[in-house]
Amino acid sequence: MSVETQNKETLGFQTEVKQLLHLMIHSLYSNKEIFLRELISNASDAADKLRFEALAKPELLEGGAELRIRVSFDKDAKTVTLDDNGIGMNREDVITHLGTIAKSGTAEFMKHLTGDQKRDSHLIGQFGVGFYSAFIVADQVEVFSRRAGTPAEEGVYWSSKGEGDFEVANIDKPERGTRIVLHLKSGEEEFADGWRLRNIIKKYSDHIALPIELPKESHGEEQDKPAEPEWETVNRASALWTRPRTEIKDEEYQEFYKHVGHDFENPLAWSHNKVEGKLEYTSLLYVPGRAPFDLYQREAPKGLKLYVQRVFIMDQADEFLPLYLRFIKGVIDSNDLSLNVSREILQKDPVIDSMKSALTKRVLDMLDKLAKDKPEDYKNFWKQFGQVLKEGPAEDFANKEKIAGLLRFASTQDASGEQSVSLADYLGRVKEGQDKIYYLTGESYAQVKNSPHLEVFRKKGIEVLLLTDRIDEWLMSYLTEFDGKQFVDVARGDLDLGKLDSEEDKKAQEEIAKTKEGLVERLKTALGDAVAEVRVSHRLTDSPAILAIGEQDLGLQMRQILEASGQKVPDSKPIFEINPQHPLIEKLDAEPDEDRFADLSHILFDQAALAAGDSLKDPAAYVQRLNKLLVELSA
Ligand code: ADP
Numbered sequence: 001m002s003v004e005t006q007n008k009e010t011l012g013f014q015t016e017v018k019q020l021l022h023l024m025i026h027s028l029y030s031n032k033e034i035f036l037r038e039l040i041s042n043a044s045d046a047a048d049k050l051r052f053e054a055l056a057k058p059e060l061l062e063g064g065a066e067l068r069i070r071v072s073f074d075k076d077a078k079t080v081t082l083d084d085n086g087i088g089m090n091r092e093d094v095i096t097h098l099g100t101i102a103k104s105g106t107a108e109f110m111k112h113l114t115g116d117q118k119r120d121s122h123l124i125g126q127f128g129v130g131f132y133s134a135f136i137v138a139d140q141v142e143v144f145s146r147r148a149g150t151p152a153e154e155g156v157y158w159s160s161k162g163e164g165d166f167e168v169a170n171i172d173k174p175e176r177g178t179r180i181v182l183h184l185k186s187g188e189e190e191f192a193d194g195w196r197l198r199n200i201i202k203k204y205s206d207h208i209a210l211p212i213e214l215p216k217e218s219h220g221e222e223q224d225k226p227a228e229p230e231w232e233t234v235n236r237a238s239a240l241w242t243r244p245r246t247e248i249k250d251e252e253y254q255e256f257y258k259h260v261g262h263d264f265e266n267p268l269a270w271s272h273n274k275v276e277g278k279l280e281y282t283s284l285l286y287v288p289g290r291a292p293f294d295l296y297q298r299e300a301p302k303g304l305k306l307y308v309q310r311v312f313i314m315d316q317a318d319e320f321l322p323l324y325l326r327f328i329k330g331v332i333d334s335n336d337l338s339l340n341v342s343r344e345i346l347q348k349d350p351v352i353d354s355m356k357s358a359l360t361k362r363v364l365d366m367l368d369k370l371a372k373d374k375p376e377d378y379k380n381f382w383k384q385f386g387q388v389l390k391e392g393p394a395e396d397f398a399n400k401e402k403i404a405g406l407l408r409f410a411s412t413q414d415a416s417g418e419q420s421v422s423l424a425d426y427l428g429r430v431k432e433g434q435d436k437i438y439y440l441t442g443e444s445y446a447q448v449k450n451s452p453h454l455e456v457f458r459k460k461g462i463e464v465l466l467l468t469d470r471i472d473e474w475l476m477s478y479l480t481e482f483d484g485k486q487f488v489d490v491a492r493g494d495l496d497l498g499k500l501d502s503e504e505d506k507k508a509q510e511e512i513a514k515t516k517e518g519l520v521e522r523l524k525t526a527l528g529d530a531v532a533e534v535r536v537s538h539r540l541t542d543s544p545a546i547l548a549i550g551e552q553d554l555g556l557q558m559r560q561i562l563e564a565s566g567q568k569v570p571d572s573k574p575i576f577e578i579n580p581q582h583p584l585i586e587k588l589d590a591e592p593d594e595d596r597f598a599d600l601s602h603i604l605f606d607q608a609a610l611a612a613g614d615s616l617k618d619p620a621a622y623v624q625r626l627n628k629l630l631v632e633l634s635a
């Protein structure tokens with residue numbers, strides 16, 4: 001196609017775009033018809049944006065308020081053309097939107113591509129790169145666009161073969177909006193066909209609220225193409241969320257999700273609700289199947305698509321859900337907000353607060369239902385988003401109990417090491433007389449599963465939750481009880497097993513402690529400043545000694561996080577507990593030589609620190625002492 005152009009320039013795609021193009025063309029090939037879904041999705045977004053901007057500036061509509069998408073084809077030229085009269089793009093828009101991926105962290109993330117196309121193809125949905133899917137079926141894509149409100153001569157032309165570069169130029173474009181011409185690859189001519197296009201549109205884009213039009217087929221008489229065909233709407237053209245739930249098929253909900261969520265995969269769950277009464281709004285919320293790579297980046301897009309009385313108002317309205325639910329996608333359509341609502345107004349409006357708490361409950365209920373009805377899907381959800389949900393108890397006091405019910409933990413009852421145990425599971429297994437929920441935090445499952453802190457629990461058959469995510473200790477500082485039962489860190493304070501220890505147990509412990517009073521005093525002298533306290537332990541069965549954390553002290557995990565972030569951490573000393581029945585402790589008790597006693601005490605103390613996953617303050621001294629002993633042994 002020859003175009004009257006000016007100011008032509010050839011620009012290179014951003015490196016990441018090149019990589020993605022390659023990945024996309026190869027990995028989506030088995031489902032190539034989705035290119036149409038993606039381009040229609042973009043045209044629909046463009047119409048939404050125009051309608052919104054026209055609220056304040058009606059002149060943008062240039063007299064044509066009937067927004068629609070037209071899809072046409074030319075069998076001879078082997079082209080498929082999409083034509084929308086939405087917001088359009090100017091030269092700058094085209095260069096940035098169709099030449100770069102403006103998501104921070106993309107380059108970093110791309111380094112993690114494995115080269116395995118099957119696995120990598122799942123990553124495509126992470127970028128919002130729908131436009132490039134055109135290159136699955138086309139070996140040249142031309143874009144003609146003009147931004148609404150700019151003069152006809154400020155149209156822009158973009159063209160690329162989907163390799164390293166693209167061309168831009170200025171053109172005249174009398175009609176606003178965007179026309180995209182796909183030059184089909186040889187072998188892909190099947191798409192230049194009315195019946196085929198109609199089927200694809202019905203399958204993937206029926207939910208698009210805008211009319212999608214195809215030229216009316218004139219059956220029978222073979223005639224020259226008319227200058228301007230008659231157009232026929234082929235989709236339902238009504239906003240999906242306005243329809244009654246019972247009439248919407250799962251597939252329709254799924255396709256709609258891909259449009260609003262800019263995702264290529266199906267969601268895990270959704271919840272569609274119409275609220276009537278004091279407030280009137282409809283919400284359609286989705287749980288995605290996969291966490292975006294930038295879930296933990298502050299600037300990452302989050303929030304819902306906001307409509308007011310069916311008119312699109314904004315993307316990423318993040319005032320409707322708390323941060324710990326930032327992975328939820330979907331739409332909210334309000335009848336109460338004003339059409340000229342802004343982010344500033346949203347932040348102050350008390351109506352938003354009550355919507356937020358209702359929507360939060362909806363999401364938590366949806367997750368609860370997912371956990372009950374589809375445990376396998378919930379497992380996947382937990383893998384993807386569990387860490388974010390753990391931010392919940394700190395952020396959302398009111399829903400603490402509900403959120404706690406959704407958490408999953410590794411546990412001493414589950415050798416897989418997976419986070420699969422719920423607090424309800426735990427409570428269903430408590431021992432007679434157990435009124436606490438026991439847990440242990442640490443660096444990794446491998447490290448905590450053999451911790452000496454678990455010895456007494458193993459002996460008594462009491463389950464302990466094993467918490468090894470970085471956020472866990474922080475989480476537990478907000479989660480103090482569940483279902484009326486207190487959480488107890490088994491490495492902290494003077495472990496009191498309450499009714500789980502019988503009166504005889506307690507008596508025996510006291511008696512034994514008495515016999516070791518002398519030893520405890522000697523240890524205090526030997527270890528001096530290194531410990532806050534020395535005492536006889538009832539936590540241990542196999543290990544000689546253990547370190548406990550003071551009731552009010554920072555745990556190791558929190559300490560490490562704070563130190564890593566450069567904060568000064570208050571110095572706290574551990575409590576050194578000894579196992580009175582262990583042969584090493586008995587040996588120590590019988591050791592007459594004070595020097596040897598001191599060396600042995602320090603070795604035991606350092607070993608206890610190592611077992612707790614801590615690093616030694618003076619590792620060289622530890623090695624020296626140990627070697628001294630080894631020499632004496634072999635002498
Ligand atoms: P996404 O839709 O997730 O943003 P795409 O790759 O599908 O990603 O599109 C990239 C961008 O190109 C869009 O965000 C939009 O700014 C612009 N764009 C694409 N198609 C159109 C169109 N028909 N009209 C206006 N802008 C468009």
Ligand code: MG
Nearest residue numbers: 041042130131
């Ligand atoms: Mg898109």
